[in-house]
Amino acid sequence: MLSLAFYLLFLLVFVVFAVYAERKTAAFIQNRLGPMEVGPRGMLQTVADLLKMIQKEDIKADAVDKLPFLIAPIIVFVAVFAGFSVLPLNAEVAGSNVSGGLFLMLAIISLDVLGILMAGWASNNKYSLFGSMRSVAQIVSYEIPIGLSVLCVVIITGTLDLQKTSLLQSGRGLIDWNIIQHPVLIIPFLIFFISGLAESNRTPFDLPESESELIGGYHTEYSGFRWGIFMLSEYGMMLLLSIVGAILFFGGWNSPLVRIGSWDLYTMTSGTVWGTFWLLSKALLLVFIQMWVRWTLPRLRVDQLMSLSWKYLTPLSILMLFICGIWKLWLIS
Amino acid sequence: MSEFVQFFFFLLTLIGVGVIVSTKNVVHAAYALALVLVSLAGIYVLLNAELLAIVQILLYAGGVVILLVFGVMMTRRGSEDVLVSESKNSILALALSLAIFSLLVYVFSEATFESFESTITSDQVREIGVSFLTNHIVAFELIAFVLLVALVGASYLAKMSSND
Incomplete structure (x- = not known):
């Protein structure tokens, strides 16, 4: 429970700064300044936007399907946030004690599709419907490569428990990380990262909400606080997948510093607070890469999106599953 | 609780x-x-x-x-606003469901269920996986085969409809 309470607070603070960071990253990449007016270097811009947003009227059009329209954003957020329940925070604070923790997380976050479908259908608007249909096709397709790439790590570590996965990577800093100990995991990590972008509807896979064609996709009809919940869920998904990526491939809450001679930097930078710090820093670095990708690559077409998933990522991840099996059976034992 | x-x-x-x-x-x-x-x-x-x-x-x-x-x-067909399912023969349906319900109640009240000691371990996933690949290997392979047939069938159907 402690980790979940922490993640709820962290997520709320994270979203405020992530939106600011996103706009600043975009501005830097496009050679602009970005928000500069509110607060020092525009740091309070998101707070001002948030205040504006929660004061807005809760608009629902006459033709919407009332109950599904109102609960859809809540379903999306609950599905994403429930995924945080299995994440550990540091060596002392583990997540929910479920033997199939990672599997549970993948199962629960796949439920956010239901909320998106509900939103798109209940809005009674063709742009929303197209957006939610694209979203379902996309998320259902990319769940396969993401599941298989996670399975590659599970084969090597032999556990679905994220706390155990972190514990297996502790001891000597950087060199104990899965991706360094088992270089065969580099390709599964890339598959995981690409599919994660698609799962959280981020560019280059933001077809469900592509602003230029679908004016926002499934959340076209939403405004004010309910729209805010959709945004919160999207950033929550980015953070969730980044934390999972950091735990599976980059050592979780373990310090990256190694022992140099008599300087035991690893022990010096380990502990409860340090563990939390390392885990969140690694996750935020991955979030930054997601933003970087968003402002660098153009959006894919629907057919390119599908062929990327079904013709490249899925066969490649099945092949990697096979290679990881061989690695585990003969090369490291 | x-x-x-x-x-x-x-x-x-x-x-x-x-x-x-x-x-x-x-x-x-x-x-x-x-x-x-x-x-x-x-x-x-x-x-x-x-x-x-x-x-x-x-x-x-x-x-x-x-x-x-x-x-x-x-x-969804173009003109309709809401998809509505009709219900016909509601009396017949009610009678049939009541019949099935009473049959089920009868079977469950007559049956004697063996009470067994639950052997719950902390790592269910591992145990189920091991039993899939040892005691239940035939069933496991059979399911895999059925799924493969379903996949091949689905892609064949999809290919056929795109050729039209």
Whole structure:
């Protein structure tokens, strides 16, 4: 429970700064300044936007399907946030004690599709419907490569428990990380990262909400606080997948510093607070890469999106599953 | 506490089932089906069947229901605003369901269930995996074969319709 309470607070603070960071990253990449007016270097811009947003009227059009329209954003957020329940925070604070923790997380976050479908259908608007249909096709397709790439790590570590996965990577800093100990995991990590972008509807896979064609996709009809919940869920998904990526491939809450001679930097930078710090820093670095990708690559077409998933990522991840099996059976034992 | 949670999930299941039966809107019925399946997963957790609950959420709530809703949306005919299912022969349907219900009640009240010591371990996933690949290997391979046939069939059908 402690980790979940922490993640709820962290997520709320994270979203405020992530939106600011996103706009600043975009501005830097496009050679602009970005928000500069509110607060020092525009740091309070998101707070001002948030205040504006929660004061807005809760608009629902006459033709919407009332109950599904109102609960859809809540379903999306609950599905994403429930995924945080299995994440550990540091060596002392583990997540929910479920033997199939990672599997549970993948199962629960796949439920956010239901909320998106509900939103798109209940809005009674063709742009929303197209957006939610694209979203379902996309998320259902990319769940396969993401599941298989996670399975590659599970084969090597032999556990679905994220706390155990972190514990297996502790001891000597950087060199104990899965991706360094088992270089065969580099390709599964890339598959995981690409599919994660698609799962959280981020560019280059933001077809469900592509602003230029679908004016926002499934959340076209939403405004004010309910729209805010959709945004919160999207950033929550980015953070969730980044934390999972950091735990599976980059050592979780373990310090990256190694022992140099008599300087035991690893022990010096380990502990409860340090563990939390390392885990969140690694996750935020991955979030930054997601933003970087968003402002660098153009959006894919629907057919390119599908062929990327079904013709490249899925066969490649099945092949990697096979290679990881061989690695585990003969090369490291 | 556990009884209260169990009661809560039973209530949710019953509400979901009630909505499925009473609503005429096909999409609402599908949402209610998702509610039923997720609450059943909750009951599985309370019965210590953790892995079953996860699979239930992943496959049924996250897969089957979503494909169902998707299918309903794709087959929406242009002029209709809301998809409405008609109900015909309601008396016959009621009689049939009552008959099946009473049959089930009779069977369950007559049957004697063996009470067995639950052997719950902390790592269910590993145990189920090991038993799949040792004691139940034939069933496991058979399921894999059936799924392969289904996949090949699906891609064949998709190829056929794109050739038209």
